[in-house]
Amino acid sequence: MESLLEIRNMSAGYEKKVVLSNVNLTVNPEDFIGVIGPNGGGKTTLLKTMLGLLPPIKGEIVFNESMREGSHHHIGYLPQVNRIDKKFPITVFDVVRSGLMSRKRLVGRYSREENERTADLLQKMGIYALRKKAVGELSGGQLQRVLLCRALVNQPKLLILDEPNTYVDNKFERELYERLRILNKDMAIMLVSHDVGTITSYVKTIACVNRNLHYHPSNKISTEQLAAYECPIQIISHGQIPHTVLLQHDH
């Protein structure tokens, strides 16, 4: 199967500071990649560059034809929940259908088909009853589901989630991961997280980002390997080390 995008020899960062260098990564349609690494290691920079918010300093990101077809965007993006201004006067329904904006022209209303599609998705995600609520009236978990709907409503080929497990309680977190497992049948997923413990049991492969990117084509990664990658993840601070992380295996 053809890949969705290819990152080739990319360096990325800001004007005065290169955060990531020499990154190579291919994302395939059936991928479920866990992106892990220490804070400041470049997870956010990688994500911003892939989303087109930051131009690469060196190298390039090549999108496959299927990612560019039509005028609309094929990456769904779930930002961190705390980035949203909860006082903003906007309803759940308006937030979710704004995910369709990239396919629309500058002026004009949402079509009936677009409104129905929004409503259907809200039903499927179990938050249809909240559609008229303002974002400020939602819990953290509810708001995250709303933002997930916004990312999904345009039927992306790749879904990128930025730290979806912060600011959300455990119950929501587990629900989200189960949902992602189902969504993965239809789209590639990249899940950015500082919490290596939980995600390794859901993702298929792991990309360890710490100034460079080390791709690990399995969800099993040992502490020795992490050490070799100079990828000091917060395993120690979590106390109990999750078994999937410790599992020894041969290459």
Add this chain to the structure above:
Amino acid sequence: MDSLASIFQFGFFQNAFWAALMASITCGLVGTYIVSRRIVFISGGITHASFGGIGLGYFLGINPILGALIFGVLSALGIEFFTRKADVREDSAIAMLWAFGMAIGIIFVYLTPGYAPNLMSYLFGNILTVSAGNLLFMGLITLAVIAFFITFFRMILFVSFDEEFALTNNAPVRLFNLVLISLVALTIVMNIRVVGIILVMSLLTIPQAISNIFTRNFGTMMILSVIFAFIGSMAGLLFSYSFNIPSGASIIFALVILFGILKLGSVGLERLGKNMRLPRV
């Protein structure tokens, strides 16, 4: 009510009525954008920077509002540009611009030979002295604001709520930011005539605060803000006429009283019973 009917016979009052209506429309729409986007402080900076233009207008002998317009728009674009590009703390930069504009204004007014007539009306506004020419100028800006907000409502909401997400969807975020901040400057300058530099920010925020009691929807908030701004302006006008007090101050006074009553009412109702509250739209 006799007095209410009779004052409408005065030409200056008819002008004041139209000025109040246009002030309410522009402040209702643009103010909702300002409050939602949390750029109240930026707008305050633009307001006070435009005083520099008023001073320059006096000095050069041109219409001070024209000077204010130029200073207002330039400072708006300047803030928009600098907060993105330059490595300056945003709030400090705005505070500096705020004071700098006032300083320039005071220097130019001081340097202008003779007495500066109407200076007080730029600081505190006077809706009762709005001329036909002023009305035409206000009308043009009001039409531009209405047209822009109706035509691009969906995109304005998209860009304002989550700028980063809008950028990932290739939305023209920068262009909209520039146009919108320019409309903010135009709205501020045109309403200086009505409530003055010192009070114009309240006309852009109090109606929104009142609307916020009833709604959490961007579009509804705009419409309600226009209505509340108009109620406040008309009530203020009547106070001003009845008690012979400055119109700008009485408009703001009326708006704050209206906010106080409705807010207390809504909090009171919620205290009384779980299901009782003011209607939500």
